[in-house]
Every structure is written in structure tokens, then in C-alpha cells.
Amino acid sequence: MPPDYAPAPSNAQPVSIGIDFGTSNTVVAFAHGDGQAEALAFDHDGTISKGFITALCFWEDREKGGLATRVEGGPWAIDQFLDGSTALRFIQSFKTFAASATFHETRIFRERYQFEDLLAAFLRTLVRHADARLDLSSSNIVIGRPVTFAGRQPDDALAMQRYRSAFERLGVREPTYVYEPVGAAFFYARNLKRDATVLVADFGGGTSDFSVMRFEQAAGRLRAEPLGHAGVGIAGDAFDYSIVDRIVSPRLGKGSRFRSFDKELAIPNHYYANLARWHQLAMMKSNGDLKGLRDLARTAIEPEKLEKFIEIIEFDMGFALYSAVSKAKIALSSQDEAAFEFTGGDIDIRATIKRKDFERWIAPDVAKIETAVDEVLARSATPAREIERVFLTGGTSFVPAIRRLFAERFGEERLVSTDQFESIAYGLALIGQDAQRQRWAA
Structure with missing residues (x-):
């Protein structure tokens, strides 16, 4: 409603x-x-x-x-x-x-x-x-x-x-x-029946933003005052890339080597940075990267891996790749392990991802998000014990490691979530x- x-x-x-x-x-x-x-x-x-x-x-x-x-x-x-x-x-x-x-x-x-x-x-x-x-x-x-x-x-x-x-x-x-989290706070405030200090955590695709708001009843109406804000440029896209980097990139040649005269050298990692977002793969056709990969494939120790990477670029398979990544990440929110499957043409990448491994991969990013939570509490001069409700919004808020961060800091009973992405x-x-x-x- x-x-x-x-x-x-x-x-x-x-x-x-x-x-x-x-x-x-x-x-x-x-x-x-x-x-x-x-x-x-x-x-x-x-x-x-x-x-x-x-x-x-x-x-x-x-x-x-x-x-x-x-x-x-x-x-x-x-x-x-x-x-x-x-x-x-x-x-x-x-x-x-x-x-x-x-x-x-x-x-x-x-x-x-x-x-x-x-x-x-x-x-x-x-x-x-x-x-x-x-x-x-x-x-x-x-x-x-x-x-x-x-x-x-x-x-x-x-x-x-x-x-x-x-x-x-x-x-x-x-x-x-x-x-944006202030907008989310106004959405949440319609459910408040009494005065409350609320931490709003908004997890988007590219950023995680936090606001501490004070809501008070005045003359029969609810008034709001923003106390402090903080944020970090890390969110759902970074979690997606953690799966790509560990499961997909090695099967496309990351970490493998090629011959240059009498030496063996590592395949440059910058090619795989384009896998951070699927639409960037299409740009590799025109910026010289695709030609570079073709040249490397001729002298690669494992050319078949680079040939699969080239196939993904040539046939614009990035959208299908990230659909498979998103499916696995969502499954890991409710299961201890999830099947990853990406197939097409000569490509067949399958793996079982354990939640504990996924959480280890994203641990550095979760730590940065926790630092941003520390910052918003400090800027608003609000100790954690004075936060009466924590409103979590955005798909990444359902990642167990993220929810656990807030539950351990504020108590599970204070957490409120919504998957209604129209809230902001x-x-x-x-x-x-x-x-x-x-x-x-x-």
C-alpha cells in the first residue's frame, strides 16, 4: 500500500x-x-x-x-x-x-x-x-x-x-x-506511533547511505529532524563482482600466463576489471581490449580460457552472465549454498558457492560499510543504545552478513526491513x- x-x-x-x-x-x-x-x-x-x-x-x-x-x-x-x-x-x-x-x-x-x-x-x-x-x-x-x-x-x-x-x-x-536515506525515513515514519530515534540504512547498487533521524509527535503530527548522515561508495554491485572475480574470471584466463619471447608473463588484470559491470564488456569491442585479448590468446599457455572471454564479448553475453550472478546471490540470502550456472555457445561455467565463502569474499566491503555506520553515529552524536529502530531498505540489506552486522550492533528486535524499492x-x-x-x- x-x-x-x-x-x-x-x-x-x-x-x-x-x-x-x-x-x-x-x-x-x-x-x-x-x-x-x-x-x-x-x-x-x-x-x-x-x-x-x-x-x-x-x-x-x-x-x-x-x-x-x-x-x-x-x-x-x-x-x-x-x-x-x-x-x-x-x-x-x-x-x-x-x-x-x-x-x-x-x-x-x-x-x-x-x-x-x-x-x-x-x-x-x-x-x-x-x-x-x-x-x-x-x-x-x-x-x-x-x-x-x-x-x-x-x-x-x-x-x-x-x-x-x-x-x-x-x-x-x-x-x-x-x-536518499532521508527519503526512505519519511516512507518508514508512517508506521511510527511514538517518538523514536531511527537509523535508516539505504543499500543501492553503487552506494550505501545512512541517516539518523529523530521523529517526535507535535500537535498530533509526526515531526522529523535529521541528526547526521554518512555513506560509502560500496553496495550491491561490489558484492556481485566478488562472485564474478572468484568464480568466472579464473575460468576466462585471469591468473593464467602467456609467452613473450623467452619469458612467461601474467595476463594483465585490467581486462578483467571490465567484468565489474556487464555493460562494460560491450565497450571492449571498440576500445582496443578485444584486439588485445585476441593477440594474447595466440601466445597464451591456456588459450581456450581467453577464447571463452572473447566469445562473451563478441556475442554480448554480459547480460546473461550477470543475471546468473544475481540469481546465485539472491539464493545465498536464504540458503547455505547456491548453484552458479552460466552457459551459452562453447561456455559452460558451473560451480557451487557456499555462503561462508561468499561472506569471506565480501568481508572487506562489509567492514567499510560498518565504518560508515560508525561515522553516522558519531556525526549525529547518537550512541548505538539510543537507536530505537533501524530501517533497512534495498536488496543488499537481505544479504545475511549485512543483516548480521546490524543485528549484532543494535539487536535483531530493532530491525525493520522492506523490499519495496519505491520507498525512497x-x-x-x-x-x-x-x-x-x-x-x-x-
Whole structure:
């Protein structure tokens, strides 16, 4: 059911829009003056979804004046990619480049695209598939942003400059930017019956964000005050890669060797870094990596492994690979072991993954997440014993190692989880109904 909690009544616009631009999925929600909220649903070949996959696919069509570049987004982008009947460029999870000062642009056919160009193109496809239900130029807009952007040295100011530039192209004027876990907190707060100090943990695809919120009853209504925020650029994608790196990469030649004159050298690891996200494999066709792998295969000690890697790239099997990874990871959330199976063409990779091994692989990332939890408690000046509820949201919150981290720190009885990935967008839209919504601005 949509949330029925809203901030204090206001003279805000009758409808406000919350946009949760995510690494893997983007969700848009509407909130009304009556405190109700609903998510924008998309009809993709008869399948109704409230999430719009954060992906773009560019291809060329021949017109009277020559070649024209076309673009699709969401599940329609994946359709175009899998069709593969023409030259194309597929891009997913590009949110992870928002705060990267080293990412200046990418070339797509004959055009150059900066991050803001990609985001604007994606938003246009989203609006188009909303079928006139979404007008970004005439509504009160609240946009979510991570507490900490993904990347090694994220530039927060640069990311926000890029966000503003992209949204302005869609007609968005003076939006309110709110930390994503604060949006999730507003979603959760509809269930609170008394005053409480709440830790909200939002696990996305690229970042894990945390906020401590104080909720209090005042004049019969629930008021909220953010006490502190923290985050880390690690989340579900990193856990996926731990499976790829241990199970898949060695079978594709990682760790093997090749001959160079009278020496044996290790296959360079940088080729396997592209396996961190499946869409990057398609880029290897045009950036020289595929040619490099073919050259290495001629002198490799185990050429058959590199030939399988080449096959995955040539036949665009990255999507199927990561579907197999995701299936195994989800199974490990409820089972002590899971079967991993990835087949296609001459490739047949099968393995049994034990949960204890998976947890050992992700232990360094879990430790970094725990450090971020320490930081949010310190910044909010709130000891763990004073946290009365812990609201966990996002698919990674169901990973047993993550849940155990919070249970050991705060007690299992304080934990509340939801698999409703619309929660952030709902909360953002509801914040838009608050006459003092700027106080929530990040």
C-alpha cells in the first residue's frame, strides 16, 4: 500500500514529484495534498513495473540525410541491446560516474557525451515512456542523491553540478535535492506511533547511505529532524563482482600466463576489471581490449580460457552472465549454498558457492560499510543504545552478513526491513508536500 504519512500540511503544489535516480533502477512517485503517494508504473510488453531500469542504448538509423543516432532507455534499452541487429552502444549504471573528475566524456558514434548529456537523454526516455503522465516543467520536484557518491575520490560539487545541468534541460527549475536515506525515513515514519530515534540504512547498487533521524509527535503530527548522515561508495554491485572475480574470471584466463619471447608473463588484470559491470564488456569491442585479448590468446599457455572471454564479448553475453550472478546471490540470502550456472555457445561455467565463502569474499566491503555506520553515529552524536529502530531498505540489506552486522550492533528486535524499492521515491515526493521542504535539502 502507498504510504499515508506526510509532513505538516502546506500550501505546496497539489502534486509533488519524487525522483529516485538509482544506479540500477529509477523510480518516480507522486504525492498529493491528502498525504497519499503513488509510484509511476511502466507497461513494458504487458509487464507492469514501478522501476525504470537505469540504462541507455544508442544505435544508428539511416535517413534521407544520412545516419541518425537513436536512443532508448529502461527495459526498452535492453530490448534493443539484445536484438543486436545493428551497431549500438549500451550504457548502464552510469550514475557511478557522476562524481568522477576523470570522466570527461564518452564518444558514441560521431558525438561526444558528457555525464549530463547521458542523464538528460535517459530522463527524456523516461518521460516519453510515461505517456504524458510526467511533466517535469510544471511540478514541485524533489530529487534524491547519495550521501556519498560512488568512486575512489568522488567530487560532490561536480556531481551536483552535473545533476542540475541535466535536470534543467528537462525543464526542472529549483528542485530540492534530498539525501536518499532521508527519503526512505519519511516512507518508514508512517508506521511510527511514538517518538523514536531511527537509523535508516539505504543499500543501492553503487552506494550505501545512512541517516539518523529523530521523529517526535507535535500537535498530533509526526515531526522529523535529521541528526547526521554518512555513506560509502560500496553496495550491491561490489558484492556481485566478488562472485564474478572468484568464480568466472579464473575460468576466462585471469591468473593464467602467456609467452613473450623467452619469458612467461601474467595476463594483465585490467581486462578483467571490465567484468565489474556487464555493460562494460560491450565497450571492449571498440576500445582496443578485444584486439588485445585476441593477440594474447595466440601466445597464451591456456588459450581456450581467453577464447571463452572473447566469445562473451563478441556475442554480448554480459547480460546473461550477470543475471546468473544475481540469481546465485539472491539464493545465498536464504540458503547455505547456491548453484552458479552460466552457459551459452562453447561456455559452460558451473560451480557451487557456499555462503561462508561468499561472506569471506565480501568481508572487506562489509567492514567499510560498518565504518560508515560508525561515522553516522558519531556525526549525529547518537550512541548505538539510543537507536530505537533501524530501517533497512534495498536488496543488499537481505544479504545475511549485512543483516548480521546490524543485528549484532543494535539487536535483531530493532530491525525493520522492506523490499519495496519505491520507498525512497515515496518519501521524496512526500517531502515535497512540506511547506518547509528546504530544511530537508542536502
